[in-house]
Amino acid sequence: MALSLPRPHRVDVQIAVGSVLAGLAWWGLGLQMQADRLLGGTWALIPLFVLSGLELLRRSRPQFALVVGTLALVADQFTAGNLASAMMFTDIMYAAVVYGTPAAARRIPVTTGLITVAVTLGFLAWFREPEAILIGVVTGVVSFGPATTGVLVRNHREAADAARLRAEQTALLAEMDRVQAVTAERARMARELHDMVANHLSAIAIHSTAALSLDDPQTSKDALAVIRENSVEGLAEMRRLIGILRDSSDDREPAAAPTLDGLGALIGNARTNGLDVTLDDTRAPEDDKLPAPVELAAYRIVQESLTNALKHASPGRVTVALAQEPRALTVRVTSPYGDPSGPRAPGSGAGLVGMRERTELLGGTFESGPESSPDGKVWIVYATLPVDPADKEVTE
Incomplete structure (x- = not known):
C-alpha cells in the first residue's frame, strides 16, 4: 500500500524552495563553512536537498523531519557544509516543538540543552582550549535556541487558544442566561396576563350566557x-400591563403590585359576579409584614381560585382561608365540586399551572384536587x- 503524504502547506513550500535556491547560490559561489573534510563540496548538496524536502513535512510530520534532519546535519559535517542546510535544520527544530506533540514539545528543549552542555564540555576537555566553547555555542544556536523559541511560541498560541475558548464559553453562557431570562420573563408575563384578565373575562362569558339564555329583562339588565x-x-x-411592557426606562416609577390588603375588594368583586364567598383571615395585626413576592403570589392564587370557582364550581359557598405560620403563609380555597347548574366558561388548565409555578418559585408547595368534607365533595x-425565599424545607 502506497504511503499517503499530506499536501504541504504553501508557506512550507516557499521555505523549501527559497532555502534550496539560497543553498545553491552559496555552493555556486564556492563558499564553504568547513575546510579539509573527507567529502568534497558537491557532497554538501545531498544534505541540502534532504533538508529542503523535510521542510515540506515540518507541520505534518515534525518529529520524523527532526530525526532525519538531525542525521542529515551530522552527515553535512563530513562535507564542506552549507549555511542553508544549517538554517533549515534550525527551522525544523523550531517546527518540531511548535507543531509536535505536547510530550515532544516538553522533551526536545531539555534534550537539546543537555546536548549543548555535553558538546561544550566534551570539546573543551578534548581540545583543552577556550575556543572549544565556540563549538558549544554553535550547537546551542542550531538546536537549543530554536527549541526554546518554539516553546515560547507554542505557549503563546496555547494561551491564546485558551483565552479564545474561555471567551466562547462565556458568550455561550451569556446566551444561555439571556434565553433563560427571556423564557422566565415570558412565563411571568403570561401568568400576570392570565391572572389579571381571566377573572373578568370569565365573569363576562358566564353572565353573557345567562343573559342570552334567560328571557327575563331584569336578569338581562343585571347581567349587562x-x-x-x-x-x-x-x-x-390590560392597559396597566401594556404600559409596563412598553415603558422599560429605569427611572419609571414601579407599578404597584396587588397585596393582601386588596383581598376585600377581590372578594367583593367575586360576590358581584355571583359567588358566595367568605374570607377567613386568621393573621394577627401584629404579624410581620410579608415580603412583596409572597403577598403577590397569595393574592394571585386566591384570584385564580375564585375565577376557577366562578367557571366550574357547583352552587354553594366558597371559602378563602389565610393563616400565618411561624415561617410560612398558607392559602386554602375550597369550593363545591360537581357539575355546575348554570352557565360555565371553558377552561384551559393554565390557571393551575400558573399557581403551581408561583408557589414553586418561592420554594413552597402546591396541592389541588377534589376532597371529601362534611358538606359534600369540595375542590x-x-x-x-x-416567608423567607431561602427556606426550602418549611413545607416538608
Missing part, C-alpha cells in the same frame, strides 16, 4: 351591568408560601 363592570376593570388591567387549592 356585571358585564360592563368587568369589561371596564379588565380593560384597565381544594392549598399553597404553602415560605
